[in-house]
Amino acid sequence: MAPQNRYITLGGHRHRYIETGRAEHTILLLHGISSSLEFYEQVIPHLSKSFRVLALDFLGFGLSDKPRRKQYTLELYASLMREFLEKTGSTGENVYAAGHSMGGKYLLASALLYPGTYTKIVLSNTDGFIHVPFWARSISLPGIRHVLKKVMTAETVSEKMYSTAFFDPAMVDPDSYRKNLETARDREAFDTVMALNSNLMKLDLNRSGLRKKLGELNIPVLIIWGDHDQYFSPEIARSVNTEIPCSNLIMFDNCGHSPMLEYPEKFSVAVREFILNGKNHPYTQCS
Numbered sequence: 001m002a003p004q005n006r007y008i009t010l011g012g013h014r015h016r017y018i019e020t021g022r023a024e025h026t027i028l029l030l031h032g033i034s035s036s037l038e039f040y041e042q043v044i045p046h047l048s049k050s051f052r053v054l055a056l057d058f059l060g061f062g063l064s065d066k067p068r069r070k071q072y073t074l075e076l077y078a079s080l081m082r083e084f085l086e087k088t089g090s091t092g093e094n095v096y097a098a099g100h101s102m103g104g105k106y107l108l109a110s111a112l113l114y115p116g117t118y119t120k121i122v123l124s125n126t127d128g129f130i131h132v133p134f135w136a137r138s139i140s141l142p143g144i145r146h147v148l149k150k151v152m153t154a155e156t157v158s159e160k161m162y163s164t165a166f167f168d169p170a171m172v173d174p175d176s177y178r179k180n181l182e183t184a185r186d187r188e189a190f191d192t193v194m195a196l197n198s199n200l201m202k203l204d205l206n207r208s209g210l211r212k213k214l215g216e217l218n219i220p221v222l223i224i225w226g227d228h229d230q231y232f233s234p235e236i237a238r239s240v241n242t243e244i245p246c247s248n249l250i251m252f253d254n255c256g257h258s259p260m261l262e263y264p265e266k267f268s269v270a271v272r273e274f275i276l277n278g279k280n281h282p283y284t285q286c287s
Helices: 074-087 102-113 134-140 142-152 155-163 174-184 187-198 211-216 234-243 264-276
Strands: 006-010 013-020 026-030 052-056 095-100 120-124 221-226 247-252
Touching (some): 006 074, 013 074, 026 074, 052 074, 074 102, 102 211, 120 264, 155 174, 211 234, 221 234, 221 264, 234 247, 247 264
Parallel strands (some): 026 052, 026 095, 095 120, 120 221, 221 247
Antiparallel strands (some): 006 013, 013 052
């Protein structure tokens, strides 16, 4: 039986989350842009055998509140994550997290702004390491945004774009594929994406100054990437591995931007072994 939706107030806004598993080790799962906690639904049954699993819909996405005119920042998301962990009794030792794409960037911000929150973290195809030009904010202007919203949430266009997240869409569980596609088409979440885009300065690791602090990250980090990621190339994965101390990179063959949906069992095993059997990985001790 799938975990039941729960709701919690963070920063004055209602957030959806799920909780399952009863192990002494807690792992928080964080989704990417235009997505929700369902992006992890294929790995949650595997991980819940070894962990108490928490998965959260970020503010502005999934079934969490989508406030209009919100000033989204790295600091905001990091503070919401910290509040969530505190309110769910998930602080102290044996607390871990995995972040995919946008969620990986927010996880890094959380780990840097709130040192000691996590014992280890996993980054999958993480955002935060590409240069986004200032002119990109122009797509958030009202006239352009209105046209883009109509085009990007249309069934044909959205499905074509969504399929590029995978090396082979046919490998993905059909129910999960359809469910996550519908989430990606959510019109209110599109408004959140535009709000994020318009506040680029405060959501960019480099421009916010957080990227230059990555050397201060003194916890083990596992980086998982797909060798055919069309959003963030494998070369970016190697840059992430270089910039983050105490990190180890695993490249999945014949995999796109979404390892947890394309290879759920392989992804789960990699995460479990990194966290619980760290001695098998070369970067488990940080000084």
